[in-house]
Amino acid sequence: MTYLDSAEIAHVEDFADFISASPSSYHAAAEIARRLEAVGFTQVSESDPMSAEPGGRFFIRDGAVMTWFVPEDASAASFRIVGCHTDSPGLKIKPSGSSTTSDGWGQIDVELYGGLLLNSWLDREVGFAGRLIDREGNEHLVNTGPIARIPQLAIHLDREINKDGLKLDRQKHMQPVWMLGDGQTIFDHLAQLAGLDSADQIAGHDLVSYATEKPARFGVNEEFFAAGRQDNLSSVHAGLVAMEKLAGREDGLANTRDIAVFAAFDHEEVGSSTRSGASGPILESVLRRLAAATGRDEDGYHRMLATTTCVSADAGHFVHPNYSERHDPNNHPMPGAGPMLKLNANQRYATDAVGTALWNRICEAAGVENQAFVSNNSVPCGSTIGPLTATRLGITTVDVGIGLLSMHSAREMSHVKDHLALSRVIEQYWQGA
Numbered sequence: 001m002t003y004l005d006s007a008e009i010a011h012v013e014d015f016a017d018f019i020s021a022s023p024s025s026y027h028a029a030a031e032i033a034r035r036l037e038a039v040g041f042t043q044v045s046e047s048d049p050m051s052a053e054p055g056g057r058f059f060i061r062d063g064a065v066m067t068w069f070v071p072e073d074a075s076a077a078s079f080r081i082v083g084c085h086t087d088s089p090g091l092k093i094k095p096s097g098s099s100t101t102s103d104g105w106g107q108i109d110v111e112l113y114g115g116l117l118l119n120s121w122l123d124r125e126v127g128f129a130g131r132l133i134d135r136e137g138n139e140h141l142v143n144t145g146p147i148a149r150i151p152q153l154a155i156h157l158d159r160e161i162n163k164d165g166l167k168l169d170r171q172k173h174m175q176p177v178w179m180l181g182d183g184q185t186i187f188d189h190l191a192q193l194a195g196l197d198s199a200d201q202i203a204g205h206d207l208v209s210y211a212t213e214k215p216a217r218f219g220v221n222e223e224f225f226a227a228g229r230q231d232n233l234s235s236v237h238a239g240l241v242a243m244e245k246l247a248g249r250e251d252g253l254a255n256t257r258d259i260a261v262f263a264a265f266d267h268e269e270v271g272s273s274t275r276s277g278a279s280g281p282i283l284e285s286v287l288r289r290l291a292a293a294t295g296r297d298e299d300g301y302h303r304m305l306a307t308t309t310c311v312s313a314d315a316g317h318f319v320h321p322n323y324s325e326r327h328d329p330n331n332h333p334m335p336g337a338g339p340m341l342k343l344n345a346n347q348r349y350a351t352d353a354v355g356t357a358l359w360n361r362i363c364e365a366a367g368v369e370n371q372a373f374v375s376n377n378s379v380p381c382g383s384t385i386g387p388l389t390a391t392r393l394g395i396t397t398v399d400v401g402i403g404l405l406s407m408h409s410a411r412e413m414s415h416v417k418d419h420l421a422l423s424r425v426i427e428q429y430w431q432g433a
Contacts, residue, residue, distance in 0.1 A: 004223060004416055011241065011420040012225055016215035018237045019227050023129035023143055023210040025063025025086035025266045028233065030141060032065045032240055032264060033058065039247045041067065052293035054254060056247055063087060063206075063266035064276035066286050067243065069253040074294050079287060081261040081310040081395075082242075082426055083278065083385050084235035085268035088228070089114030089408050091121065091174065091209035093128060093186065100181035107175045108148055108186050113208055114269030115382075118168045120409035121209070122152045126176055128186075130207035132194050137203075140194035146212040147189075148176035176209075211410040223336065223416050230412040234402050234419060235313035236264050242427035253430065259290060260430040268314070268385055278385035284392060309358060310397040311429055312350060312386030313422065315412075316340040316373045318403040328376045333403050335415035338369035339422040342384075342399040350386035355398030366428035368421045373403070400425075 022028035033043055041056035051057065052074060058067035063086050071077065091110035098108050108128070112118075125146035132140045150173075155161060168174065178186065187199035196202065215227030239262050246252035246260070253260050263286075267277035274280055287308075291301035319332040333340050341359050342349040351359075363370045375381040386399035402418040 004221065008417050008420045011423065012217065012416045014241070015225075015234070015237045015419055016227065018240075019215050019229055019233055022086070022229065022233060023127060024131075024141075024206075024208050026131045026141055026206065027129055027143070028086040028236060029060045029063050029065045029264070032067075032236070033060060035240060035244060036067060039244045041069075041247070050289035050293040052290065052295075056243075056253070058262075061282060062276040064282060065262075065264045066282060067262040067264075068286065068290060069243070069247065069260045070290075070294075071256045071259065072254050073257075074259060077257060077259045077294065078304050078307040078309075079261050079290075080256075080258045080430055080432075081263060081283070081308065081389075082239045082429070083263045083265065083283075083310055083312045083389055084239055084314065085232045085265045085272075085278070085385060086236055087114070087208075087266050087269050088210075088231060088233070089116035089269050090410075091116075091126070091128075091176070093205065093207040098178065098186040104181045105177055106179035106181045106184075108178050110175060110209070112170055112174065115408055117406070117409045118170070118174060119166055120406070120411065121174070121211075122150050124410060125149055125212045126209050126410075127212045128207045128209055130205065132190060132196075132202050132207075133204035134194075134196060134201050135203045140196070142190055142193045142207070144189070144193065148178040148209075150174060150176045213411060217416060225414045225416050225419070226411055228409075228411050230402075230404055230414055231315040231407050232268065232313075232401075234315055234404075234414065235422070238402075238419065238423035239264070239313065239426050241423045242430060245427055246430055251431075256430065256432050258432065261286065265385060272385060272388055278388040279392070283389065287393070305393060305395055308393070308395045309355075310386070310389050310393075310395055311359075311362075311426065312384060312389060312397055312399045313426070314342075314384040314386075314399065314401045315404045315407060316342050316401045317407060318405050320405060326376060326379050328374050331372060331374050333371045333373050335403060336417045337371050338363070339400055339402050339418060339425060340371055340373040342373045342386075342401065344375065344381055347387055348381050348383040349399035350390040350397040351399045352396075354396050358396065359398045359400060362425050362429045362433045365433035366424045368425050370400075370425075
């Protein structure tokens with residue numbers, strides 16, 4: 001039987017609020033900013049000179065947030081980096097916006113973002129959220145709430161579906177219904193939400209779908225947690241909470257030896273090769289500028305990197321009870337047994353022996369159980385930002401994360417205990433363990 005303590009429950013309830021406030025990567029970035037400012041961090045512009053004065057600062061680039069805290073004495077500092085990503089798979093509104101069928105159904109025209117589990121988006125109320133850019137260059141965050149649905153074909157019209165299986169065409173079958181055609185477009189509606197005079201004022205947009213059901217605990221002891229976007233808001237929230245706690249403690253970030261860096265990238269689900277993704281220069285730019293601000297030359301910067309480490313936090317897989325043969329036969333990560341150390345011989349994850357030792361040391365210092373994840377050799381694993389960061393910067397990187405069932409579904413499942421456990425390990429890492 002699983003028993004939860006009050007801290008674990010409070011943490012996951014806060015996580016639920018964070019998910020609800022973050023229906024898109026742009027909303028997640030805004031919510032991170034709001035919470036960082038509440039604990040004394042200062043938002044800066046990338047175009048301003050970099051300061052190495054003690055304290056916490058951050059900037060937002062699109063749906064990414066780069067955050068750092070300089071200790072009182074940074075003369076011998078390296079960097080301690082936690083990396084994660086703010087985006088999740090879903091449906092993205094096309095430039096055409098919406099259309100009307102010959103039967104009068106109004107549909108939103110979408111393309112598929114990332115490796116979404118198609119069937120999980122059927123028969124549920126869907127919202128769209130993200131940013132609009134108006135003709136003056138101003139950004140507007142918008143959120144439609146539950147506005148659309150992708151209805152599945154009734155079994156009466158597909159009698160063999162339970163025998164032959166569900167087959168979805170990525171173009172034809174994934175267009176959501178949102179109204180009965182009356183001449184209004186989705187951009188007309190979005191312009192109203194943004195307070196713009198008309199859809200003509202929209203010069204650009206990045207709008208993605210999200211499942212509108214509220215996050216919820218369930219199970220006989222309410223030990224399980226269901227919500228969309230846990231991959232990878234679970235890691236974003238864990239890092240954010242750790243930084244909030246340390247920022248307010250006398251023995252926190254101000255008295256550490258190293259500069260704590262929290263890198264919440266965007267676009268991991270589509271390969272990270274963007275200006276706000278982990279394959280781009282955003283993190284490297286921050287590190288170089290911080291090194292220069294602390295008085296290091298080029299050689300000094302590379303000496304800092306030689307002792308810098310990165311914890312790349314992204315979700316992993318629990319063993320699935322109905323498909324256990326898809327997992328490694330001797331490695332079965334289970335809910336509630338702590339965050340995962342993710343390993344792959346082909347370096348789809350960046351973890352090596354040095355990173356493993358680092359992770360185990362941090363977990364032990366934090367008093368947190370952890371477990372390993374490795375793939376079945378016949379079922380290749382995915383990847384994450386860890387190898388990208390290690391390749392670009394040449395730093396020791398370890399890939400970790402909480403476990404999920406139904407990863408890349410519109411509504412994923414985790415265990416309540418694992419969320420606070422991951423945050424506590426990150427907190428210990430930034431403290432210098």
